[in-house]
Amino acid sequence: MTGILAARDVPAKSKAFDLLFAGALTMFFGLISLTQEHFGGILGLMMLVPLIWRRTHPEVVFFGVSAVAVLQWLIGTPLQGGNVGLLVALYAISVYGEVRYSRIALAVGGMGVLMATSRYNTSNDWRQQATMMVSLGALVFGVWAFGERRRTRGMYVQQLEERAAQLERDRDREAKLAVSNERTRIAREIHDVVAHGLSIMIVQADGGLYAADASPEQAKKALATIGDTGRASLTEMRKMLGLLKQDAQPNEVDPNQPRPQPGVSSLPELIDNVRQTGLSVDYQVTGTPRDLPALLGLTAYRIVQEGLTNTLKHAGPGARTSVRLDFGREMLTVVVTDDGRGAGLAPGSDPGHGLIGMQQRASISGGTVNAGPKTGGGYEVVATLPYNLPAGGDQ
The missing domain is CATH 3.30.565.10 (Histidine kinase-like ATPase, C-terminal domain)
Structure with a gap:
């Protein structure tokens, strides 16, 4: 019974519509039902008022309305306007209810057709009985099939929305991964620039210190090389650090954006700088x-x-x-x-x-x-x- 009693999450606008819809049916068909003798009016209201909860508790509403219809059949009350609640409840359970209960509801509707034909068709002509049975059966099955079609369409739309949301999450995840990979690449670039530049500067500093007394010109040349190497390394590092802004968004990483990336054509210059260290x-x-x-x-x-x-x-x-x-x-x-x-x-x-x-x-x-x-x-x-x-x- 847990699946039957569980309430569905329904927007406030839908609840208001259900209230107005059930109220309109009750006002129209309920007044007609009140003209029936015996308990006809009360039974009609009992089949219409529960439609207020047809969307939040579709199974409870359908089987409750069906129980009232069975009671109507047992005491012999004629068909009246309130019986339209059966069709509305059948449609509701086929759209909003669980699939297994929707199939049971169709079977209950089929039994109701047989019961109605046996009770309310007083003609002895089998053709009239067959016509009534086929007509009621077609009406019941048509209402149920229309509800099933709407359920299927709703599930399809929901799947499309979930897929679109998943694709959006995947896109964001890939964008974040691209940013992470880019930062890793730039960090590696910075390591290479700093390590190489500092190595040259250290070698030149040691050589300049050694030659400071014996060869001042050689020491000056070493100091100039240190300055040039430091400035070049600092300039390249600043350019790469500019790409590591913490507030950069994923879509700001443009793989086609030109960056200071040397290639094999830059190797002669690199080797010349290293040769200057001795x-x-x-x-x-x-x-x-x-x-x-x-x-x-x-x-x-x-x-x-x-x-x-x-x-x-x-x-x-x-x-x-x-x-x-x-x-x-x-x-x-x-x-x-x-x-x-x-x-x-x-x-x-x-x-x-x-x-x-x-x-x-x-x-x-x-x-x-x-x-x-x-x-x-x-x-x-x-x-x-x-x-x-x-x-x-x-x-």
């Missing part, structure tokens, strides 16, 4: 160079930058470094090697954010990065980056 860098390009997608070019640049930064940190004085780009038929191979003491690092030590960042960048582009000590001394970073980005990759 590190010997050999730069080679093999194969046939080609135009690379922005993401792929940026990935190659950052891998070389991180490799040179690690060399400055760990290779030690006098180390020699080699950077090689091999433009193959299907992929670009980036190799950064040195002959310094970096190989002395424990293989199981923490690789740091730089190596993790290189691996993440390469994986986004569908490539791989392998880094570790070389046989015979030194350290090597090898990255393979396919030209064709994986489906769904960030362009």
